[in-house]
Amino acid sequence: MNNRTSGTLVFFFAFVLVVSALFPPVILDDFIFFAAPAQVSKKEAAVLFVGDMMFDRSIRTTIEEKGEEYIFSCIRDLFGTVDLVVGNLEGPITSYASKSVGSVVGSPENYTFTFPTSTAALLKRNNVSLVSIGNNHIMNFGRDGLVQTKQWLESARVRHFGDPDAQESDRVARMTINDTPLSFINWSDWTSDKTDHTVAQVRVEKESGRVPIVYAHWGDEYVPPPQRVRELARSFVDAGAVIVIGSHPHVIQEMEEYHGARIYYSLGNFIFDQYWDDAVRTGLGVSVTFDTQGVVAVREHVFSLGRDRRTCLKSE
Numbered sequence: 001m002n003n004r005t006s007g008t009l010v011f012f013f014a015f016v017l018v019v020s021a022l023f024p025p026v027i028l029d030d031f032i033f034f035a036a037p038a039q040v041s042k043k044e045a046a047v048l049f050v051g052d053m054m055f056d057r058s059i060r061t062t063i064e065e066k067g068e069e070y071i072f073s074c075i076r077d078l079f080g081t082v083d084l085v086v087g088n089l090e091g092p093i094t095s096y097a098s099k100s101v102g103s104v105v106g107s108p109e110n111y112t113f114t115f116p117t118s119t120a121a122l123l124k125r126n127n128v129s130l131v132s133i134g135n136n137h138i139m140n141f142g143r144d145g146l147v148q149t150k151q152w153l154e155s156a157r158v159r160h161f162g163d164p165d166a167q168e169s170d171r172v173a174r175m176t177i178n179d180t181p182l183s184f185i186n187w188s189d190w191t192s193d194k195t196d197h198t199v200a201q202v203r204v205e206k207e208s209g210r211v212p213i214v215y216a217h218w219g220d221e222y223v224p225p226p227q228r229v230r231e232l233a234r235s236f237v238d239a240g241a242v243i244v245i246g247s248h249p250h251v252i253q254e255m256e257e258y259h260g261a262r263i264y265y266s267l268g269n270f271i272f273d274q275y276w277d278d279a280v281r282t283g284l285g286v287s288v289t290f291d292t293q294g295v296v297a298v299r300e301h302v303f304s305l306g307r308d309r310r311t312c313l314k315s316e
Contacts, residue, residue: 044296045177046082049215049245049286050303051267053131054090055115057100058273062309068118071271072126074312078301079127082287083177086184087270088217088247089131089160092138092145093119093152112140117148120156130173134162134188135217135248161215162186168197172205180211180290185241187216187232189248195232199239206240211290214241217248222279225253225265237261242294245286251279262298269305281305282314 055063055071063071072079079085091113103109123131131153138146146165153160161173161184171192173184183205187198198214205212214236219229225246233244237258244263246253250272253265267284274280285301304314 043179043291045084045180045182045290047177047182047213047288047290048079048082048085048301049264049267049288050085050087050270051247051283052090052250052269053087053128053271054113054137054273055119055271056091056098056113057103057110059271059309060098060101060116063116068122069125071310072122074310075303076126078285078313082127084130084175085126085128086130086215086245087128087132088135088215089115089133089149090135090137090272091115092141092149093117094141094145094148096141096145111137113137114141114145117152120152120158124156124158128158130159130161130175130184132162132184132186132215132217132247133160134164134171134186134191136188136190138164138191162188162191162217164188164191168193168201169204172201174205174210177290180292181209182290183210183212185212185214185236187214187218187236189218195235199235202236202239202241209292211292211294212239212241213290214244216244216246218246219249219253219266221249222251223249225249229265230256233263233265234258237263242290243288243298250274252282252284262295270303271311272305273309275305275307283311 094114095117096114098114099109099112133149150160159173162171171186175182185198185201185205192198202212202214219225236244242261246264246266249266250269251266252268256263264286269280269283281304283303283305285303287299289296302314303311305311
């Protein structure tokens with residue numbers, strides 16, 4: 001090796017060390033790249049919560065016509081600014097043919113959902129790496145539909161929580177992001193056992209040194225939260241939940257601060273083909289920064305669900 005080659009190698013390795021210090025390497029699947037400095041410190045986790053996601057009916061046919069990525073094309077950049085996106089998967093992922101495509105509005109078939117088997121990989125590519133499956137549509141194709149859903153999600157490395165087949169302690173998704181131990185706990189009016197079981201699980205997660213987050217599927221569609229839901233949400237906070245996120249009503253509901261914790265009773269729709277008024281065409285996203293003590297910062301995003309079936313940022 002001559003002096004010029006040796007000098008070049010020394011310069012190269014020195015350059016790599018400097019870049020590594022300024023831009024820490026991120027390992028993603030089988031690739032390593034140098035990322036720009038994150039918006040939050042290494043000891044904090046940035047999570048974006050969105051509402052109901054439905055990939056059947058006209059959403060399915062639009063994907064078939066325009067490609068899978070079309071649905072997420074407006075909000076992909078936003079999804080890349082956080083460590084994790086979490087939403088409600090409003091139905092099973094199965095190999096069954098759709099019953100809802102072409103069905104009569106208001107008929108039972110119109111509300112019986114199954115999503116294409118490619119949905120899990122689509123979610124993963126767009127940083128939706130955790131979904132709640134505790135809801136009123138997950139059993140639309142019976143237990144086989146539930147089993148297929150879990151298989152497709154797991155094969156795409158998308159985590160899930162709220163499994164109606166599991167014991168309460170196994171319905172929790174535990175993830176440690178940037179040294180922040182998060183526990184995602186589901187409550188569902190349709191698939192959870194008893195409120196005291198879920199409240200007790202929140203307390204267990206808190207006492208084990210984790211940060212408990214409740215993502216619920218509850219209440220009544222298109223109307224404000226009933227008193228029953230309000231009391232349940234507050235019981236989760238009393239047990240140690242640092243934030244409560246709600247879904248199912250298909251419209252944005254109020255946010256309440258209770259004992260220092262935010263309760264979002266409903267984020268409304270995120271991916272859905274309901275367009276008859278602004279309430280169902282508008283969804284809310286909540287970006288939350290967590291550390292080991294709980295919530296550090298919150299930022300809200302308003303989404304607009306277009307008749308072209310894309311969901312786009314409406315305002316900040």
